[in-house]
Amino acid sequence: MKPVSARPTLTSSADEADADDASPYATINDLHRSDIANVTRRLLILFALVAGLVVACGLTYSLAWQSGIDHLRRNAAVRVDRTTSALKSTLERYESLPYLLAEHPIVQDALVDPTPANVQRANLYLDDLNRHARATVTYIIPLDGFCVAASNWRGPGSFIGAGYLFRPYFVDAVKGGVGRFFGIGTISQAPGYYISQPVRREGKIVGVAVVKLDLEWFQGVDASEPLVVTDDHGVIFLSSVPAWKYHTIRPLSGPVADSIYQARQYAQQPIAPLPVSIERTLEGNAQIVRIGGGRYAPRYLASRRGMGEPDWHLITMSPVDPVDADARKATIVTAFGYVSLVLLAFYWRMRRARVREVMRSRALLQKAYAELNRRVAERTADLSQANEQLQKEVAERTRAEQELRAAHDELIQASKLAALGQMAAGITHELNQPLAALRGFSDNTRVLLERGDQASARENLEAIAALTERMGKITNQLKLFVGRARPRNARAPIVRALRNVVALLQKRLQGVEVDITLLVADSGTRTLLNLADDHPELVAHCDDLRLEQVLINLLGNALDATADLHPPRISIEIEVADANLSFVVSDNGPGIADDVLPRLFEPFFTTKEMGQGLGLGLAISSSIARDCGGSLVARNAPDGGALFVLTLRRARVQTSHTTDPLTTGS
Template identity: 70%
Template sequence: MEADRVTRRLFILFALAAGLVAVCALTWTLAWKSGIDTLRHAAAVRGDRTTAALRSTLERYESLPFIVGEHPLVQDVLVDPKPEWIDAANRYLEDVNRHARATTTYIIQADGMCIAASNWRDKDSFVGVSYRFRPYFIDAVKGGVGRFFGIGTISHDPGYYVSQPVRRGGKIVGVAVVKLNLEWFPGADSGEPLLVTDDHGVIFLSSVPAWKYHTMRPLPADVVASIDRTRQYARQIIAPLPAHVERVLQDDADIVRIGGGIGGGIGAPRYIETRRALGVPDWNLVTMSPVRPVVVATRSATIVTGFAWVSLCLLVFYWRQRRQRVKEVMQSRAMLQKAYAMLNERVAERTADLSQANEQLQREVQERARAEAELRAAQDELIQASKLAALGQMAAGITHELNQPLAALRSFSDNTRVFLERGQYAAAHENLEAIGSLTERMGKIVNQLKLFVGRARPRSLRSPVASALRQALALLAKRLAGVSVSLTLTDRTAGTVGKANTVGEPLVVPFDPHGAYPGLVAQCDDLRLEQVLINLIGNALDAAADAASPRIAIDIEAQAATIAIRVRDNGPGIPEDVMPRLFEPFFTTKEMGQGLGLGLAISSSIARDCGGSLVAHNEPDGGACFVLTLRRAQVSAARVAATDV
């Protein structure tokens, strides 16, 4: 029983393999025949189109030599070659050749000497050259039409020559010749090789340059001697192509192999060679259609058919297996439904857990948002508290500034009353002007204090650096007494300080807070920038307080997109253990009552809010350096001009 089963399976496998071979062989035969027929039809259509184009070109110039020979000037110069007539004939032929768009037009005397040509101006002119050996001259002198393709003996350019006899009084007095350049012809359709052979079988036009001046078949010795005698192809070596006819088809078509050594090797490419006669002249048009696409298509069709046969066999096998497994599927369906019910229960439990987790997450998000809002509010309160603390430190300086104008104001008012009683009105007028100036100064001092205290001032986000630095220095004027302060401006872009600088080299100049720098504007609220500068300069004053000669340096560096303000002092510097916590809120190294530890934290927050940064480091020569970097605001040309005015 087991042996019968094995035998039956082997028989089935053998039958399937035999069927696969038969189907593939039939597919290969049909696909090959269809591909060859399609290729031959395409070659025939292409040959007809190309032949018609070539014939049209040749026929268009067929009568041009006859028309040239009928002109009286041409006949006169061939009979009596006077110099003035030769010059006129050259110009006439030049004009005819230009209008006809031929390569060269020339006339030859009966003895074979060219006396006038359209290229008479060129160095390689045909004038004065003997052509009695050329077949087209011989045919025309005998009274016929000469047609000849060859390489020029003077220009060494290949061309097609058409000649007609020139008659005068019934006698042939010379020959008119037109040369055409047909090198353009094979390039019109270079997708597949295209050849044109002469009456000897020599290839003189080819879309494959390496095949030119070869023959499709070996030439007899007398034909080779005739080609050499007429110098038809100049010094070209005429040799047969390495071609081998593999199969002869109908209607002047063969399957040939070209290349791979003499006679065409086994691995050489195959072509369908189709020949078509042009008639007059006695040329043949040969189209070479590669067979490889047909082979590829046939192979693909055979492979697809083989896969289809195998797929069909597998489908039948699958159908049989499916029938055997249908019962197993019916039995397992009940088990699957039970497992599906259990899965639904687990999904429901997991969904409930996810819902609870989602609700808890939403509560945490709400708490986080509320905490952030409270943090922002606390930060605003801390900023205001810092400003009030700084206000207390500045109160003494502002009081000192107000006491001096008040004392002067009292003195000027007393003097003015005395001057008025004495009738000295000029002196009184001067005192009144001084009183007005002092009043304006006191108003500015009080206004600075009012602006600093204000909480809800609108933010312009455009702060002139010079103005902010000037206000900060004014508020800290009392503490700056006795301290050496240097201010410099480094301009890395032309135009910031109104002076030209070499591209790539910075321009360093002293900085004047009272000067006009219309292009030096930072993207920051002016009041907040003043607050940062007050904190940085105040910290620098505290650090340099114990130095023998306290010094503060303020450097401003203008880049194309940023403005960096460096505040340096000659104090002891920042300890290494303090550096990591320098910008933490409520962290301070000052004694109790001298600071809250909020100045640098608030300044760093302001810098970040404005899109900038605040960093600190110790200088190599001693002292600390704080660098405030802000984005540079773009100022229009009109605004700069208005500021300059």
């Protein structure tokens, strides 16, 4: 029995030895499989968490954006309905006014028998009616198309005598219908809405009665968000954004553009399409549009309503950026909440894992630390790379912005140089005064020849020859605007130059009170200057023709400023200092406006009416002063009127006197 019982004992010992030898390898394999399983599980959890974050953020953004758009759409619908009703009620309030005007006997008498008495009665009646109805202008037109009576008959921009055969509202009324038309006035150049009715006498149409309304106030009724009104062709004629006016929301066909041009509906305004792109169409006749080019162009929720009669459309533009911002904020809050919950769950799990980590071996702990360091290094490298990339992008953006600014400056300069093609017309501006003087000398010479005064006639002919030569030199001075001429050591006696200028402007100076004084700065003495005396000691560093050109411009501007005054006064004061000579030209005109003063010496800037000047006179004068080492400034005089100061370097003349006769009183 003992051998039998001993065999199991030996076998058991051998199995235990084999198990002890295999246990280290089994433990390593198990640990390896466990690590792989843990990593896989963590990756799956991380993927699930990231996917959950993306889904939560996307769902939040979609719901918040849709909710904001719905709220914005409802508010926009209420606003466009309210604004449409306000505009339509305004138009309907004046709809019957032309009909009542057409039925009045005074209007019918003026159209049937346009005698001065009937026309005067019609003017008074239209003036009174227009004032009580608070319309812009009311007027009547016979069948020949030329206005005979108007409410603005007293004003300088009266419609009387103007032709309207090409206007659609006149054509519609002559055909027996009601004319409705929006356009820019051919006389006043002011936009307005025209309503016309045919005027009948004994069942026969004898003319047209028209009422013009000013609707410019409407585009400022609700300026919180952009508002536009388009006509039946899609042209924007009312807009709270001035840059959008006279643009189209869709391209115009050739016949439509020709009809707008022939009717002079928008005068000379260029009609260009507004850069509108539709991104999305919503219910309730609303669209999400982007106005402008590029990905950063502003987006709007456009709500459209039709006016019915007239066939206008009112469109309100509600910015979508606040909705996008609110959706982004909601998404950020959701992301932070989600991340906070994940971090809290992760913290709770880490607390549990930390208890288990205590029982792990030191090798696994070191391995975990190494893995963590590796990941931190990778993340740090990624962040460093991203930071470098961001810095490169910032540098590229800065360089691009500088290049864009430089290109913009070059474009402005190129535009100015392109405008130089128009400078040929500036010759007229510069030669008006010499031509007027030539006319005066010619008329005087003819009288002298008739009287037989040959000597005086010869002097006039010599003056005409000198003026002709001076006109040729003046045309060469226009090159001063293209580039700076090199200053020359020319000298000009200022009294002789002033005497030539006064002779040149003699006809325009008739009836103008001109005071010419001489002020010595050192002694403070002021005396009247006799232009017959030469004063050879008063010489400036400047070409004599250039000096006369500047003085002609200054005196010409002073004459223009005092043209409507009674009596006109111009003061010319020559201030003499040791190193400088100054011309102070002042007038009793209205002065210079504050917004005009900074731009006074800019080329092509003028405050005169169209066709009366190119804005080159002061620009050329300032260039001449700088080339001669002097300056030309403008300001308003303390007692009213404009004041120009031309300062030039004084040239010393070698004479027998050792001192300046002006300063010594000789």
